[in-house]
Amino acid sequence: MGTESQRLFGTDGVRGVANSELTPELAFDLARAAGDSVEGHAVIGRDTRRSGPMLGSAVAAGFNSIGIDTVDLGILPVGAVSRLARDTGAVYGVMISASHNPAEDNGIKFFGKDGAKISQERELRIEHRYFSSEPYRRPVAGNVGIQTTMSDAITRYVDKVSQTVDYSMRGLEFVVDCANGAAFLAAPALFEKVGATVEIIGANPDGMNINLGVGATHPESLAVKARGRVGLAFDGDADRLIAVDEDGAIVNGDVIMAIFAQWQHERGKLEKNTVVATVMSNLGFIQAMERLGIDVEITPVGDRNVVETMRRTRSIVGGEQSGHILLEDRSTGDGLRTALRLMEVMAATGKELRELRTVMSELPQVLVNVRVAAKDGWDTDRAIQASIADYVRELGDRGRILVRPSGTEPLIRVMVEAPTESEATSIAEEIAGVVEVTLG
Secondary structure, three states: OOOHHHOOOEOOEEEEEEOOOEOHHHHHHHHHHHHOOOOOEEEEEEOOOOOHHHHHHHHHHHHHHOOOEEEEEEEOOHHHHHHHHHHHOOOEEEEEOOOOOOOOEEEEEEEOOOOOEOOHHHHHHHHHHHHOOOOOOOOOHHHOOOEEEOOOHHHHHHHHHHOOOOOOOOOOEEEEEOOOOOOOOHHHHHHHHHOOEEEEEOOOOOOOOOOOOOOOOOHHHHHHHHOOOEEEEEOOOOOEEEEEOOOOOEEOHHHHHHHHHHHHHHOOOOHHHEEEEEOOOOHHHHHHHHHHOOEEEEEOOOHHHHHHHHHHHOOOOEEOOOOEEEOOOOOOOOHHHHHHHHHHHHHHHOOOHHHHHHHOOOOOEEEEEEEOOOOOOOOOOHHHHHHHHHHHHHHHHHOEEEEEEOOOOOEEEEEEEOOOHHHHHHHHHHHHHHHHHHHO
16 A cells, blocks of 8 residues: 555545554554645544554544544444534544454545545545655644544434434334444444334454454344344444345345335335446346336446435435445435334335335346456456357346456456356356456
């Protein structure tokens, strides 16, 4: 992370192995670069990783050193950081988290005054300042920034989110998996406030067990625990929600979006009659929306792209298959708020999740990740492109193929949808083999 040509920001902030790639020095200088041309205060939250306090302190010190006050929000979901940045008029909300990554990784995400992730243009300006040799301003005495703590951050967030619920949750039973992450305190408080009966699991963080066999990346574990109840699983920073229905079947972001879209459409409240999805959304989702007469706007992967398109189209439902769901405030993914909305649909319709999920049928989808030495060149390599083209012709309109680089890891992702899982697997492995030979 030491040269300008390497970039700092990926698709979801700055990430790396904590204290190796993502060091306190980098965090300190990144905060200075971000705060150099602004005035005001920043709010800082984190997940449960052992490295969180170290990096959070470095970010706070960097802001303070150029005269920006900071407010420590403690451990809480990324949706709370977004909301509290907006509610307090902060120049930045900062989340210290590597989301679904393992505990040794960490990351830094920046949100603006509107609660959404900062634009790519702003990231580029921050990077340019980070790599610049120009000295930073150095206020002294009473102009040095100070650090304070918001002791009631979770209460403020829970109160705000619970006010969006219009239906009683009493009588509904859920199992909630907090991934030993950022939701482990806020989720129990929120679901108790709305009256739902919940069993909480994945709520014993030790600094190194975040996402470890639990959470949105391991819904199969939740399905075992739920035993006939609906399960709700968050990831490390709780911006994702993956559910399991009463039969233990996984309900991913596409299905959740389809449920929301149908519910709002039937009530005549689906603004602009449009939903926003990404290129990774299952073809079954798009087909379901066509049957319902709902338009679908397709964006590149990344919830920031979803937000921008939702704001342009004035849509109130958007998101990603991975469980990042965006709603009416069009700010950022908030798994706890998404969970509340899913509970609300169940309460309002009186339907079980296994019935609601039938709004769409998923085509078998296979994703193969190919670790590569360098991601550049995959889209111009003749062998890779010829392999993709051959299988696109073979599938025709029976499925689709998507090949793209990961925004956060040295991977090329090969996704194939086909009428059968065996056909999808065969095609994905063939293309992945060509990618590995060429770039691996």
